[in-house]
Amino acid sequence: MTELYKKKGICIWCSRSSNETSFLTKPHTIPKKLNAHKIGFDICDQCNKYFGSDNNEEKIKYSIDKITKEIFNVHRFLLSNEKDSNSWKKFKSQFFNYYHSKNALKIKIDYRKNIGFEEAFTKKFKRGIYNIFLQEYHRNTENGLDAQFDEIRNFVRYNIGDLPLYYLKNRTGIRLTEDLDMPMEFSFNQHVQSIIDRYGFYHMTLKGLNFFIAVNQKAFENIDNYLIPECKYLMGSGFVFNKLIEIKKISQIDFTIQDWS
Numbered sequence: 001m002t003e004l005y006k007k008k009g010i011c012i013w014c015s016r017s018s019n020e021t022s023f024l025t026k027p028h029t030i031p032k033k034l035n036a037h038k039i040g041f042d043i044c045d046q047c048n049k050y051f052g053s054d055n056n057e058e059k060i061k062y063s064i065d066k067i068t069k070e071i072f073n074v075h076r077f078l079l080s081n082e083k084d085s086n087s088w089k090k091f092k093s094q095f096f097n098y099y100h101s102k103n104a105l106k107i108k109i110d111y112r113k114n115i116g117f118e119e120a121f122t123k124k125f126k127r128g129i130y131n132i133f134l135q136e137y138h139r140n141t142e143n144g145l146d147a148q149f150d151e152i153r154n155f156v157r158y159n160i161g162d163l164p165l166y167y168l169k170n171r172t173g174i175r176l177t178e179d180l181d182m183p184m185e186f187s188f189n190q191h192v193q194s195i196i197d198r199y200g201f202y203h204m205t206l207k208g209l210n211f212f213i214a215v216n217q218k219a220f221e222n223i224d225n226y227l228i229p230e231c232k233y234l235m236g237s238g239f240v241f242n243k244l245i246e247i248k249k250i251s252q253i254d255f256t257i258q259d260w261s
């Protein structure tokens, strides 16, 4: 069988080559349920399967793809304007319930009772964001095997270590106008590449949510001289964005106007 989905011939996640693994399955760089149809390469069948399959041996058994998709599903629901007391009937989420009378989303009771669930869930979501980054970066630049991304590989593929996810909060009540049905597009132009090289950060806009991720070690030296000034600049008068936070719990992403702890 021809191995269609390889260019460098080494998996960007596990670093194995065709001698040790295979590249036969179509790898979506962004979970396809997010209306993304980008097909990557150099993502081996085993790694591809790992990101898309539940695993009963992990604290959160749900796959990275499923959790990422779910958060954006919730985000879309909260942004829709037609919510009423019947909305919850249409709202299907594995992890959340919607209470119209309280105007709130809550993590389902079974999960709330589970100590450490939210932290572990949040960590998997962070891994999902970094997963999209490296796969899209490699699809665009073919440079995802670079050693500067080893921390990302360990974190996303093997759950080793922890990487920060920064989030630029929207001001309460601000509705995003971005079309949620538009396919996701990321830019890795020269300017973006020079920010990565100099400061180690990547600004990722996903369905109107603004994240900053630490893509290499330089990021940790550049919080004060890149991340904070850049976010201050984006905040401007504070009309759209008003705060930069590091996500520790998924409920910190207010998405819109809800308090859904």
Ligand SMILES: [Zn+2]
Pocket (backbone or CB within 6 Å): 011, 012, 013, 014, 015, 016, 021, 043, 044, 045, 046, 047, 048
């Ligand atoms: Zn692999």
